[in-house]
Amino acid sequence: MNVIIFGPPGAGKGTQSSFLVEKKKMFQLSTGDLLRNELKSKSKLSEKLKKIMDSGKLVSDDIINSLIEKKISDSSIKSSIIFDGFPRNIEQAKSLDTMLKKYEQKISVVINLVVDNSILVKRISGRISCSVCKKPFNEFFDPPGDPAECTTAACIDRELIKRSDDNENTVSNRLRTYEESTLPLLEYYKLKGVVKNVDAMKSINEVTSQINCIFNDL
């Protein structure tokens, strides 16, 4: 079945998608990957794409749709696609429906990872990592502890690094943008009766098992 996974930054979308890829042998379709792969492919379209991207313009919905149609029409991954980061708006959702219908497929479920904003802010703004071994920590949920307990002996000299865009202000902005763009989409899919909410404030394993239950019930 085809799945759309929704979730704000920090909700664990990547982690749960890779679980679906590994355990359910699904294909993760992200528009970023599609564009990067096309650029590498030396196709006619790749030259056009390179020009658009070099000029700093946005890639049109038409181009994105044609790349997505290529995947939807690929029989080796038929009805086992996880859409990640697409659709982003109602227009794209409608085109997606049309394309899926053309190849006798549909969206079976939209998995909506739900997390309180206050927790997301801490999850993202609390991210730090070891400068030596790159091990990730979280100031609030998984504090780094003694350097001697990090991964390598050289970690004794570690610094704890924080990404500059992981501060509270930018995180709140990113969350607001996400909500504004996603809410109408959720409504669109709710009307089709395919949205399943998942409590993504639980542990990774518990979230995975909630998703498993949803799959088993379909």
Ligand SMILES: [Zn+2]
């Ligand atoms: Zn380390």
